[in-house]
Amino acid sequence: MSNLDVASAQLDAYNAQDLDTYVSYFTEDCIVSGLNGTPTETSREAVKARYAKAFAQFPQNKAELKNRTVVGNTIVDHELVIRAPGGEQFEIIAIYTFRDGLIARVDFAK
Numbered sequence: 826m827s828n829l830d831v832a833s834a835q836l837d838a839y840n841a842q843d844l845d846t847y848v849s850y851f852t853e854d855c856i857v858s859g860l861n862g863t864p865t866e867t868s869r870e871a872v873k874a875r876y877a878k879a880f881a882q883f884p885q886n887k888a889e890l891k892n893r894t895v896v897g898n899t900i901v902d903h904e905l906v907i908r909a910p911g912g913e914q915f916e917i918i919a920i921y922t923f924r925d926g927l928i929a930r931v932d933f934a935k
Contacts, residue, residue, distance in 0.1 A: 915935060
């Protein structure tokens with residue numbers, strides 16, 4: 826799979842709330858962080874725990890891709906996150922850095 830394929834597949838798994846498939850696209854030592862911030866998760870297992878909680882709290886949560894830019898091993902997504910139909914919505918930027926065909930780091934800006 827190309828990095829672009831992985832980015833698309835992980836977003837599909839996120840929207841399906843398929844936790845095991847979602848985290849399979851991350852390296853074992855992946856890092857999740859706010860933009861220019863301290864990492865909040867530093868392993869695949871920590872990412873799994875974060876999203877298990879999020880999926881339980883927001884069972885209808887979806888992310889709609891607004892724009893995607895690919896530069897080398899980096900993919901930048903602009904997404905609209907919708908917590909539930911008619912519920913909270915917000916925009917984010919997700920900056921994915923890839924290593925060996927998997928997501929090694931994600932930096933979020935909200």
